[in-house]
Amino acid sequence: MQVESDPDPAWVAELSGRGAEESQHALAEAAGERRLFSQLARSHARAGRTSYVEIDAPLELHALVRLLRPAHVVEVGVSSGVSSAYMLKALEQNGEGRLHSIDLPAFPPKRRPGKSDSRISWTLPPGRSSGWAVPVPLRQRWDLRLGDKRDVLPILAEQLPSIDLLVYDVPHEDNATRREFRVLDPLFPPGAVAIVDHGPGGGLCEALGKWALGWNTRPVGRQGLGLYGARRPRGVAKE
16 A cells, blocks of 8 residues: 555545635645554555555545535445545544445456466455455444445435435446436435546546536546546535
């Protein structure tokens, strides 16, 4: 693991609706979570890997949770749980809110003789389960559900009163993703935020672009990453 060295305060400010000074302060607080970073780094090292495919903006996610003070955060895609841990830490500091995570565990294929080792991915090491790196004390506010998002997400949507922050961090296909976003849309109050990770250097997907268009807004890209977020304007009511 490497410390995030270039967080984007303008992106945080745009999505949170807060000022530059507050956003900078929230990012500085997130960067100060050195103990959490050390715990995650040690957990990864014990598993024999130094990195996993995760959102490369854990400080921004921590800052957004602190600024938005969400009652319900939904995360699709967990892997080792770096993003989950930073959001859970922020919820703990807020003293309120829950993180609802969905993950379909994936394991690496058996290595063939003469083939390169492809373990550095979102796949899980032997003996580990989704979110295994999340420190145990942070799990009190965590609702982790294992399964295919196509099955689990509609069930979760029926059980939640609202979604204040969505972090969608899985490979996706626009038609299926649009259907999922339509199911979630009524749960998003004005001021809620949806974030989609499109992978390193990835461009904005049509699904998020059209969802944001229905809110009369446009997604904002995080500098240097394929990460886009949209904030539902205060003047746009839920359907």
